[in-house]
Amino acid sequence: MIKMGVIGMGIRGTMFADTIGQNQYAELAAFTEYDDSTRERISAAYPVPGYKDFKTMIDREKLDAVIVATPDFLHRDAVIYAAEKNVNILCEKPFSTSAEECGEMAAAIKKNKVKCLVAFENHWNLPFVSAKNEIESGAIGDILNINCHLNDTIFVPTELLPWARKGSSVGWFLFPHMVDAISWFTGKTVESVYAVGTKKKLLSMGINLYDTIQTVLNFTDGTHSTISSSWVLPNSMPLIYDLKIEIIGEEGALYIDTNNQMLRKGNAGGYSHVHTLGTAVNGLSTGGPNFMLHYFVDALRNNTPIEANERAGLINTQIVYAIHKSLESGRIEQVQSELVYTVKIGK
């Protein structure tokens, strides 16, 4: 059995703990939750040792892997400590909110030869998997550009993520997914970025965060892609997020739209789109993060390489960091050019 410990038992950590319970080759051996009331509240649902401090958990439990699901800006210490103790790592995105920290994290992982998966879960998200298959089959030819829109309702920065104002942004929370998807679909290398953003609505509520950020990614082959994200959609939207991507190729186009999840509900509580990408079937959850966890367990069992690894996480953070730098400087910012994924069209 692959013995796993989860660090940070919030929304994502408990989802991963539940998914471990659905994997026949893995077991939840322990968890760490810093907040005393949360740790006490969840302890009945997860009857394994619960720690306040991840170092004590890693030192005491003989873990094969940890899942780091702490807030965006608190991934570094747990990742480096686990790597130094030869424990494999599944780390939430963004890998870090600091390009410098990311370098230290990737170096520790490489030095200690542990495996690391950064949670770019769209590699296991059904519409994205189908789009990738279409691209690789040659259905739309060479990709000219990708335009991504990924927005959340205002509930996310104001209520769901109380830590957002301490060290995250709509850019750090949402862009890693879109930057990664663009790299994964195109296999192209980002050379520079330009970004603009608006602070108005959240600022009026006393929250010093961008409402929206728009960015252009410039690739080394002279083509471009765009990403636009907002954190202020009204809470009356039918789904908490709104994700649309258009992929324009020389021979065709692909469109992803996960807003309508194929099931719509209207009742006294209002109108909503029921989240279906992830519904449990035969007791097994079917969402991207669930399939990602099973992939990670298999990579540990079979000692197979991980594509969305610490290098992908490092380059992703360097790009998102440059986007934030451009927001402040108002200039095009260069990115250290490095290939992340290889795409084989017509394989």
Ligand SMILES: NC(=O)c1ccc[n+]([C@@H]2O[C@H](COP(=O)([O-])OP(=O)(O)OC[C@H]3O[C@@H](n4cnc5c(N)ncnc54)[C@H](O)[C@@H]3O)[C@@H](O)[C@H]2O)c1
């Ligand atoms: N891959 C995705 O699609 C996706 C989706 C949502 C969130 N996330 C990422 O997952 C991470 C967690 O997000 P969340 O929504 O679960 O947040 P959350 O606030 O629900 O959970 C975070 C938990 O970590 C705990 N914590 C903080 N510091 C800790 C420490 N040092 N040791 C142990 N526990 C600690 C907090 O008390 C909290 O319970 C973030 O980086 C977020 O961006 C990823």
